[in-house]
Amino acid sequence: NAGVTQTPKFRILKIGQSMTLQCAQDMNHNYMYWYRQDPGMGLKLIYYSVGAGITDKGEVPNGYNVSRSTTEDFPLRLELAAPSQTSVYFCASTSGTSGPYEQYFGPGTRLTVT
């Protein structure tokens, strides 16, 4: 199993550009999550999904969009990038069929918006 994979590892965007952060898992997990991590702030939930076709907002969804067309993939879209979106982004997944459910994390994408 590759677990949770994320691409790219690093990216620099100019203000106003858009991009998609890719996330995939091969564990047949129902639940998937996107977090951002800023120094001293812990992890903040951006969006999550409980299955294909179902997504919901987390704490900090503004400026982001997601879709979940398959169980495996959960891409995060940034529209009109802003410096405030400079962060490290983590995708995670969990089974959702029996608990408690520890989350499995990808290696992260480090994004800089200048």
Place this chain on the structure above:
Amino acid sequence: AQSVTQLGSHVSVSEGALVLLRCNYSSSVPPYLFWYVQYPNQGLQLLLKYTSAATLVKGINGFEAEFKKSETSFHLTKPSAHMSDAAEYFCAVTGGYQKVTFGTGTKLQVIP
């Protein structure tokens, strides 16, 4: 509603000394509690979890945590710190499986 408070954003210990990282939680339902570890430039990985089966939970790398309902605490300990323990540690709480609330993290420095 649920929340987690980690006391101390930075903790320094000498190699071989006791490690104690503090976590207090708040939850409106019986909680599930986790400790995760993050090494530099990596994602988080599970250290241990509390599932209500036993109040003293043993994890990987010699870490353990004790659930104390009366104190709403889930502190992480290790009897003897090793240089390889230097990392950031996150406490997390969930009342179910949909959303997990993470603490702000504690960076552990191990001094040789």
